[in-house]
Amino acid sequence: MSTMSRTPLDVELLRRALLRPTGPLARLDVVAESASTHADLVARARTTTAQAPALLVAEHQTAGRGRAGRSWRTPPGAALTASWLLRPDVPGTALGWVPLLAGLAVVRALATTGVEARVKWPNDVLLPHADEIDGFGAFRKVAGVLAEAVPGPAHPTVVLGVGLNVDQEAGELPVPTATSLRLAGTVADRGDLLAAVTTELLGLLGRLEAADGDATGCGLAEECAAASATLGARVRVELAGGAEVLEGTAVGLTDDGALVVATEGDGSVRERVVTAGDVHHLRLAGA
Structure with missing residues (x-):
């Protein structure tokens, strides 16, 4: 167990910083424990009275959800485990940018602590590491993002x-x-990080809304690309359901946030587009 004091979040300070009318949120809840903040907000999102944007934070998460149904739990007070209920006013085709903008928001929040992070498409935030490891190269995962569109009376609704x-x-x-x-040598206040992520996230989503979902036209696609650890790298993509394995170079993002992978074969180069829903695993190839 850590010898460092794990201070609980200052709920009143967060409320003053983040709740309307001075902050961007319509609702903020901090709970001592949750099986999954994501599952809790998905249930809330299905009701007509769910306020948005809303934030639910747990000091201790016992059965958090990751991609492909993987579970994730944290020691009390050691991590940020948070979910936002969002209703971005953009076309449905632009919702693929939500997790990418969340990764960018985390990168920018970490930069306020002096930490230089990168995003592995579509949902991991990485820190540089001295040693290489298969599939991650000279990086380690410090954060994960999970976005889910939720059918309900208000559309579009996303739990992030x-x-x-x-x-x-x-x-x-x-x-x-x-x-x-x-472990990366940085001491950070969880409340400050939470406020920074929230402010960055809602600011980025506001820019996407103002551009009617055109991430390319408003510069957000370029900013996501600049923060990417994936673009320009050789990658191995395992498609969902074991359908196929692609290996090639990640060369770009489409207008809806999908990844373009250039594969080689028979003396020619072919570009394949994969969406986050298509992918079971994405790893750096030949690391």
């Missing part, structure tokens, strides 16, 4: 979850490909 490792020691992390801010 972020899990950010802040104070965990090596023995408290689930896999060797993970890291925390503490």
Whole structure:
């Protein structure tokens, strides 16, 4: 167990910073424990009375959801486990940008602490690491993003979850490909990080709304590309359901946020487009 004091979030300070009329949120809840903040907000999103944008934060998450149904849990007070209920006023075709903008928001929030992070398309935030590891290269995962469109009376509704490792020691992390801010040598206040992520996220979504979902035209696509650890790299893409494995170079993003992978074969180069829903695993190839 960490010898560092794990201070609870200052709820009143967060409310003053983030709730309307001075902040961007319509609702903010901080709970001691949740099986999954994401699942809790999905249930709330199905009701006509659900306020948005709303934020639910748990000091301790026991069965958090990751991509492909993977579970994720954190020691009390050691991480940020938060989910936002959003109703972005954009065409449905632009919703693929929501998780990418969330990753960019986390990168920019971490930059306020002096940490230089990168985004692995579509949903991981990475920190540089001295040693290479298969599939991640010289990076380790410090945060994950999960976005889910929720059918209901208000459309479009998206529940967006972020899990950010802040104070965990090596023995408290689930896999060797993970890291925390503490292990990277950074002491950060979870409340400050939460406020920064929220402000960045809603600011980026506001720009997407103002552009009617045109991430390319308003410059957001270029900003996501600049923060990417995937673009320009050789990648191995395992498609969902074991349908296919692609290996090639990640060369760009489409207008709806999908990844373009250039594959080689028979003396020619072919560009394939994969969406986040298509992908089971994406790893750096030949690392």
